[in-house]
Amino acid sequence: MDVPSHPMTAHVDCRGVSEILGRIGDKWTVLVVMSLNEQPRRFNDIKRRVGGISQQMLTRTLKMLERDGMVARDVRDTTPPQVEYRLTELGRSLADPVNQLGAWANANLAAINGNRTRYDMRNADAG
Template identity: 50%
Template sequence: MSGTHTGVPSVLAYDLPRPVPADELAACPVGDVFRRVGDKWSMLLVILLGGRPHRYNELHRAIEGISQRMLTRTLRALEADGLVRREVHPTVPPSVEYSLTALGRTLLEPLSALADWAVRHEAEINEARSRHTGA
């Protein structure tokens, strides 16, 4: 990082054009990753797979409320992003095991930092929400 940006969070080190062009926003790799980590199921799956590999049915039983269709779609998306590996074992019937890739494992540290931040500031966020809604 340059001397002029010492101590500046990386998200602020770049001056965004005003207005932000829609095509630039759509092509932004950061936004693309945020959409993935911000969906309802992806990060829960990353966390579960961060502990150890799981078979499909184990994952389905471990997450209350996820449909088989959504689990399959989310695992496929994580696999397409290079975060999850799908391994088919030659058994009868074939068994499928999911695990994090090396790239997927690198997501655990920033995900943990965000989770730690959320826990640390939960009371402040809840208080602000209450003030905002007047509840």
């Protein structure tokens, strides 16, 4: 007997979708996209806005976003050359859901921290 499948499952490349969701769900990707949503920025400006990111991780994240077509790297012909990063149309289409996710996290931060504290206290007593 044939089992009916969900209409989406017949056309979904689970491995590909999983890879992309893992990449765009990465905390550094989310924070970089949020910082570029307002305007194009230079490397050090992004680094200042994304607290805690190392230079190496920012470089890696920007290269990955550029490879995926979400960020464009514009080099100005100056001495020394100035490099600016901006969201592409594809990157801007990701910015809205990413900003909503960031707003949700910010709005629920106190509740989540309170829940974690209560959970840890309960489990410290039990263990």
